[in-house]
Amino acid sequence: MKTTTENPDILVDNFGRRVTYLRISVTDRCDFRCVYCMDEVMQFVPRNSLLTLEELATIGRAFVELGVSKIRITGGEPLVRRNIMKLFGDIGQLPGLDELVITTNGSQLTRYATALREAGVKRINISLDSLNAERFTNITRVGDLGKVLAGIDAAREAGFENLKINAVILRNRNDDEILDLVRYAASRGMDISFIEEMPLGVIGDHDRAAAFISSDEIRAVIEQDYELVPTAATTGGPARYFQVMETGTRVGFISPHTHNFCERCNRVRLTCEGRLLLCLGQEHSVDLRRVVRAHPGEMEPLKQAIRDSMAIKPKGHDFNLQEQPLIFRHMNATGG
Numbered sequence: 001m002k003t004t005t006e007n008p009d010i011l012v013d014n015f016g017r018r019v020t021y022l023r024i025s026v027t028d029r030c031d032f033r034c035v036y037c038m039d040e041v042m043q044f045v046p047r048n049s050l051l052t053l054e055e056l057a058t059i060g061r062a063f064v065e066l067g068v069s070k071i072r073i074t075g076g077e078p079l080v081r082r083n084i085m086k087l088f089g090d091i092g093q094l095p096g097l098d099e100l101v102i103t104t105n106g107s108q109l110t111r112y113a114t115a116l117r118e119a120g121v122k123r124i125n126i127s128l129d130s131l132n133a134e135r136f137t138n139i140t141r142v143g144d145l146g147k148v149l150a151g152i153d154a155a156r157e158a159g160f161e162n163l164k165i166n167a168v169i170l171r172n173r174n175d176d177e178i179l180d181l182v183r184y185a186a187s188r189g190m191d192i193s194f195i196e197e198m199p200l201g202v203i204g205d206h207d208r209a210a211a212f213i214s215s216d217e218i219r220a221v222i223e224q225d226y227e228l229v230p231t232a233a234t235t236g237g238p239a240r241y242f243q244v245m246e247t248g249t250r251v252g253f254i255s256p257h258t259h260n261f262c263e264r265c266n267r268v269r270l271t272c273e274g275r276l277l278l279c280l281g282q283e284h285s286v287d288l289r290r291v292v293r294a295h296p297g298e299m300e301p302l303k304q305a306i307r308d309s310m311a312i313k314p315k316g317h318d319f320n321l322q323e324q325p326l327i328f329r330h331m332n333a334t335g336g
Contacts, residue, residue, distance in 0.1 A: 021267035033141035057090040079108035092120030109151030186247035193252035215253035262316030278313040
C-alpha cells in the first residue's frame, strides 16, 4: 500500500494508481428498467439499509480530504432519491473538490436542471440509447422518450459547462441508430460516449454475447460519415475521446472488453448501502456504513478505513461474456 507517511492524505493503490475520482450511488432504484442494467423483476435495497444523506455527505468529505477531486452522483436514478438536492448542496461546497457531476437518465431534469447548476454541478451525463419512441420504451421497459428529450433541453438552457450523451448499443436492437445519435448530440453541441455493455448481474432479456458490439465496430460506422481524430482530452474517467472534425464535438468510447482501461484506473465506487467497491468487475470491497455508524461524527476512523482499502484494490477486472453470471450485482446496484 502506498498511502505512506510521506503523504497519508493521498490515495495510491499497490499498483501506483492514484485514486482521485469517487462515484457515489445514492439509490439502486430507478424510474426506468433498462434491459442491460436490470432484470425485469428486481429486489431493491430496503430503505432502512440505505446510507442517509448526511452519511453520504460525510463519506464524500472524507474522500475529498484524502485528495479526491471529482465526485459523480449516480444510481439507479439519483434524482428519484427524496431530498437529493440537500446532498448536492453539501458536497458542492466541499473545499478542494474540483468537479461535482451526475449521471442521470434525464427523466427528472425538467424539474432539477436549474437547481443542479446552482448547487455547483458542472457536467451532466445523460443516458440515451434510442431516438425512436417505441424502441426507447422497449429498451427502458417503461421510459418516455419525450420526457427525456425535454430534460435534455432543460439542461441545455440551465447552462452547464458540458452535457454528454451516454449510449449502450446492442446488436439488432439499436445498432442502426449510431449515426443518428451522433448527429443528435452534435446538433446540440453535446459530446457522446458509446459504452460496451457491462456483464453485471443476471438478465433475462437478451444474450449478452450475441448482443455485444465492440467500440471498434461502432467507430467504423461513425467513420463512414465523419472524420474522427484522436485527442488527449479527458474528463477523468475511462473514455477514449475523438474529435469529430465536421462538428467540433467529441465522441468517446468506454471499452471494458476490447480496450481495457484498468491500468489507468483512478476511481472507486460507493454503493447506496455503504459498500466501497474497489473495482467495477470484482467484488473487493469495504463496508463504510459500518465504520460511519460505529464512529458517528469522527472523521479519522473513516479516513483510515478508506486509506486501508487501497491495499485490496485489484489490478483489474476479468470480464468474459462467455461466462454467466460474472458478477451477481446488477449495474443499478453497482452505481451507473
